[in-house]
Amino acid sequence: MADGNRFFPAPRLILAALVAGVLAGAVAVYVSESGSGNNAQTQAAAADGKDDAACKTKAGRAKEIAANPPQSLKSLAFNGPDGKPMTIADRAGKTMLLNLWATWCAPCRAEMPALDTLQKEKGSDAFEVVAVNVDTGDDAKPKKFLKEIGVETLGYYRDSTMGLFNETKARGLALGLPVTMLIDGEGCLIAHMNGPAEWSSPDARRLVEAALAR
Known part of the structure; x- marks a missing residue:
């Protein structure tokens, strides 16, 4: 197994890490819950039950890229670039690499340029890197860092509510930061991992291409 401070050397190891979180113990930055988060998000999560059933029909596909079990993430909520509330469902039809990060999280800061490069190289109408800042407080610090x-x-x-992190934690996906989820165009989780990765590497690009392949 790779050292916790190294990025993945091969696509198969990236895929294994996404399902098993093999780097979580070494590099995840643990955070505590802060408040109840977004109440609308909590209520919307109940609607995911029926969507989970639809996602489970993709169990074979998910096993290839390795989420276990498949589940719907349509109700995950945060603010978009326009500052308005949105959910994963609002990006229907687009595969996303959803990344949660904070300015105080050193591994998050380290992988941000690579996420930017991945978006630059692979971003399209079919795919987007959605990096969600979860700092509490105002926007000054994260915007200055970027x-x-x-x-x-x-x-x-x-x-800024910690609602998104708390929801992913409750779903058993987030151990700390950064946490990254690969989500298909129907809002179904197909892979996830805790800890940083070299997202601008050829391996990461191949991962995106595999997720887009139908």
Whole structure:
């Protein structure tokens, strides 16, 4: 198994890490729950039950890229680049690499340029890197950080309530930050991992291509 401070050297290891979170113990930055989060998100999660059934029909496909079990993430909520509330369902038809990050999380900061590069190279009508900042407080610190490191292509997604992190934690997906979820165009989780990865590597690009292949 790779050292916790190294990125994945092969596509099969990226896929294994996405399902098993093999780096979680070594590199995840643990956080505590802060408040109840977004009440609308909590209520919407109940609607995911019927969507989970639809996602389970993709069990064979999910096994290839390895989410276990398949589940719907349509109700996950945060603010879009326009500052208005949105959910995963609002991006229907688009495969997403959903990444939760914070400025105080060193592994998150380290992988942000690679996520920006992945969006620059693979972003399209069919795929987007959705990096959601979960700092509490106002936008000043995360926006300053993104400007300082020269992020050019990532949209500015935000949740200052901790609702998004708490929801993914309750679903058994998030152990800490960063956490990354690969979600298909119907809002179904097809893979996830805790900890950073070299998202601008050829392996990561192949992962995206595999997720888009139908």
